Amino acid sequence: MTDSVPANTTYVANSTLLNGLPVGQPDGGASPLASGINISSSNLTPPLPGPGAGTISPGTTAVLQYDLRVNLGTPAGTAISNQAVVTSAGLPNLLTDGDGNPANGPQPTVVVVGAGQQLSISNQVSVVGGGAPVPGAQLEYLVRVANTIPAPCRPSTSLSRTTSTHRNPASSPM
């Protein structure tokens, strides 16, 4: 998995974790992800995977975490856009998806720099009971709204969501 450090941000030294385990530390402030790291699912770590040995077991997840600091002097309103790439044997390169919805393609994850109140919203969708999102399946949306600065969020803040349905004749159960 590779992920370059977005413009207007600086990688926070020694902040890269795979499934909660430190990766490539000490890193001297250079993001290990810039050159790519091997990732395995949480059921296979520790140990961390060696070169070319990253494996995601069926039905499992790998969680990668790292921190970026917004550079001082970055103007409010600046959009910081980030998108990682996962490379694997036998599959095309896969871009990370900011909204967690594969049906509308992969979007970068964007956060807007602001001097005031800042909310981050993440949206995850899953199929109740597992399986593919075929007709008749029940989709469960999990939306997390987090206030990312140490000031209260105004109570008038509201969240609205539009759910649209697209018919894709080419789709088939996975």
Ligand SMILES: [Ca+2]
């Ligand atoms: Ca998407």
